[in-house]
Amino acid sequence: MKVTVVGAGAVGASCAEYIAMKNFASEVVLLDIKEGYAEGKAMDLMQTASLNGFDTKITGSTSDYSKTAGSDIAVITSGIPRKPGMTREELIGINAGIVKTVATSLLEHSPNVTIIVVSNPMDTMTYLVHKATGLPKNKIIGMGGALDSARFKYRLAQALEAPISDVDGMVIGGHSDKGMVPLIGHATRNSVKVSEFLSEDKMNWVVEETKVGGATLTGLLGTSAWYAPGAAVSGLVQAIACDQKKMFPCSSLLEGEYGLNDICIGVPVILGKNGIEKIVEIELSDAEKAKMQESAEGVKKTNGLLDV
Numbered sequence: 001m002k003v004t005v006v007g008a009g010a011v012g013a014s015c016a017e018y019i020a021m022k023n024f025a026s027e028v029v030l031l032d033i034k035e036g037y038a039e040g041k042a043m044d045l046m047q048t049a050s051l052n053g054f055d056t057k058i059t060g061s062t063s064d065y066s067k068t069a070g071s072d073i074a075v076i077t078s079g080i081p082r083k084p085g086m087t088r089e090e091l092i093g094i095n096a097g098i099v100k101t102v103a104t105s106l107l108e109h110s111p112n113v114t115i116i117v118v119s120n121p122m123d124t125m126t127y128l129v130h131k132a133t134g135l136p137k138n139k140i141i142g143m144g145g146a147l148d149s150a151r152f153k154y155r156l157a158q159a160l161e162a163p164i165s166d167v168d169g170m171v172i173g174g175h176s177d178k179g180m181v182p183l184i185g186h187a188t189r190n191s192v193k194v195s196e197f198l199s200e201d202k203m204n205w206v207v208e209e210t211k212v213g214g215a216t217l218t219g220l221l222g223t224s225a226w227y228a229p230g231a232a233v234s235g236l237v238q239a240i241a242c243d244q245k246k247m248f249p250c251s252s253l254l255e256g257e258y259g260l261n262d263i264c265i266g267v268p269v270i271l272g273k274n275g276i277e278k279i280v281e282i283e284l285s286d287a288e289k290a291k292m293q294e295s296a297e298g299v300k301k302t303n304g305l306l307d308v
């Protein structure tokens with residue numbers, strides 16, 4: 001199993017590290033445009049192999065896509081991150097050009113690749129990869145909901161004063177400060193709805209903190225987060241590489257599901273060796289449906305800025 005990670009920055013390196021630590025891939029190629037940078041990150045990571053006990057071979061490449069040839073899965077993390085006070089949508093001007101070039105270069109050397117899009121604004125970048133590559137829709141996956149759901153569970157555990165392993169919950173919708181739809185009505189503590197334990201105010205706090213999860217970290221760090229993003233990507237890569245049939249909310253091209261068309265947005269999907277093997281349509285309340293609709297309008301507005 002060969003995995004390429006384009007962009008050897010904070011998120012790309014974290015992805016490579018978590019993938020290697022899980023020891024399921026034979027090879028990870030890191031690629032960046034900064035001369036020597038991906039090679040340096042790869043060498044540093046390889047020097048953790050004997051310490052951390054993995055056999056995955058990590059190599060680096062400066063802009064040489066022939067090194068990525070025959071990749072089964074490629075992760076696109078190249079592009080700029082936001083700074084405090086910015087929205088993810090503001091990154092489109094620079095990141096769209098980068099993501100389009102990277103996706104077409106990947107495909108030239110790996111025609112059967114499955115692409116996981118991370119660069120922001122992620123839902124729009126995922127849509128752009130569809131338009132730019134023409135790959136079948138099961139092979140293009142946007143990572144956002146897996147991360148947002150992890151942040152949702154973190155806040156749920158805090159509010160419940162419970163261990164994270166006790167809680168379950170999912171975030172669908174667009175990966176944006178306003179567009180996320182944390183499904184608080186479906187969230188549980190050991191199969192019991194969290195509304196049995198939490199006041200309306202506490203549940204609202206959980207929802208609002210989840211939605212601004214990325215912005216909160218950007219404010220604290222001066223750039224956006226990388227540990228949880230890298231871990232979330234590694235979970236998606238592993239589900240595909242190991243044909244796990246695991247369910248994650250991912251940005252997926254919709255053709256009528258959830259009443260939406262011609263849009264990539266976060267919905268629950270089953271990930272296995274064929275990428276997105278199924279889009280799962282869950283029953284939403286009227287309020288949740290309205291939030292999903294509003295979220296989709298936001299994503300479509302950003303898609304409208306693309307030159308496709």
Ligand SMILES: NC(=O)C1=CN([C@@H]2O[C@H](COP(=O)(O)OP(=O)(O)OC[C@H]3O[C@@H](n4cnc5c(N)ncnc54)[C@H](O)[C@@H]3O)[C@@H](O)[C@H]2O)C=CC1
Nearest residue numbers: 007009010011032033078079080081118119120122143229
């Ligand atoms: N979808 C999600 O949940 C998340 C998305 N992100 C997004 O991921 C992206 C990367 O974030 P960071 O790693 O923190 O940024 P970073 O600045 O640390 O790394 C980005 C890397 O991309 C490289 N790059 C730029 N143009 C390139 C090209 N044409 N080809 C190859 N490499 C190129 C840069 O040299 C840099 O090393 C940002 O757009 C950020 O907003 C970050 C966290 C979570």
Ligand SMILES: O=C([O-])CC(=O)C(=O)O
Nearest residue numbers: 082088214215218224225
């Ligand atoms: O907040 C950002 O800009 C990066 C990101 O998508 C996240 O961490 O959720």
